[in-house]
Amino acid sequence: MKKQVFYFYEALGFDGAEQLKVFNLYFPSGYDFFEMDEETKEDFISENPAVNRALLHALFAGEKMRQYKRPILLSAKHSESFGRFAQEEMGQLRQEELRVALLNTQLEIIGFETIFVGTLTEVSCSPREIFQRAFLANAYAIIIAHNHPSGTVYPSEQDAFFTKKLLKVGQDLNLPLLDSFIVTKDNYWSMAEEDKEL
Template sequence: MKEQVFSYYEALGEDAARETARFFLHFPAGYDFNALDEKTKSAFLSENKRVNTALLHALFAGYLMEKHQKGHLISARHSETFGRFAQAELGALKQEQVFLALLDTQLDLISWEVVFVGTLTEVSTSPREIFQRALQQNAYAMIMAHNHPSGNVQPSEEDRAFTSRLVDLGERLGLPLIDSFVVTKKAYWSMAEEEGPLAEKS
C-alpha cells in the first residue's frame, strides 16, 4: 500500500515522501479503515485538508469496490464450488452454527452470515429469522449451510425435517431454498447433489 499512497501524493505534485510518512503516522500498516474514528480522521485531514480528503474518499471507494467484487467471487451455480467454500468457512468451527447464503438472480452471493450458534452437538433454528433476513436483503434465492463438529457429514433427521420445512415455506413465498449443506473439516454434503433439486422435495 505504501507505493500506492506515495504515487497518489506524487501525482498531485506533493512532497510524496513527506506526505506518505505522515499518512503512516496516522494509519500504521494493517490499520482497518472500517474502524476510522473522528479523532484520527480530523488529525489526518488537518495535515493537508484538500489532498487528504480526496485520498480518504478514494480509499473508501476502493473498499466498496473490493467488497462488491468479493461478494461475486462465490457463485452458487456449481454446488461443489459452494460446498468447498462453506467447508473452508465452517468446517473447523467448534460449535454447530448455521450460515445463510443469500443470492441474486445470477446466483451470485450477496450476503453470507451466521444466523444461529448452538452447542457442540445441536443448534436451534427459526425459519422466521431466516426468511426475515432474506426478504430484507431482497434476495432471489437462499442456501443454508451448517457444520457438524462431530465430523459426521451426514445430515440428521432433524436437519432433513428443517430443510423440508424451509423448502416448503420458500416455495410459498417465492424465495426458494436451492441447497442445504452439511460441512466438516474434511468433507461437505449437499442435499441437491445427493438427492436432487430441492424444489421437487416439498
C-alpha cells in the same frame, strides 16, 4: 428526480413549484454531482442556504446509495464450489452454526451470514429469521449451510425435518431454498448433489 426535489421543499413548508423553478435555473437538464463546479454549487446554496445545502447533501447521498452494490463472494451455480467455500468458512468450528447464503438473480452469493450458533451437537432455529434476513437483503434465493463438529457429514433426522420445512416456506414465499449443505473439516454434503429433498 425533480419530483423528489419538489416533495423535499414541500415537506419543509416551502412552495415546491417555486423552489423547483429555482432548481431548474441551476440544473436545467440534470447534472452529475461529481462534475458540478463549486461556483454553481455556491450560487445555488446562496438562494436558500440551509435548505439548499441540505438538498445537495441528500441528493449526493442518494446518488452514492444508488451506485452501491453488494460485493459478490462467489458464484453458486456449481454446488461443489459452494461446498468447498462453506467448508473453508465453517468446517473447523467447534460449535454448530447455521449460515444462510443470499443469492442474486445470477446465482451469485451477495452475503453469507450467521443466523444461529448452537451447542457442540445441535443448533435450533426457526425459518422466520432466515427468510427475514433474505428479504432484507432483497435476495432472489437462499442456500443454507451448517457444520457438524462431530465430523459426521450426513444429515440427522432433525436436519432433514428442518430442511423440508424451509423448502416448503421458501416455495410459499417465492424465495426458494436451492440447496442445503452440511460441512465438516474434511468434507461436505449437498442436498442438490444427492438429488433429493432429504
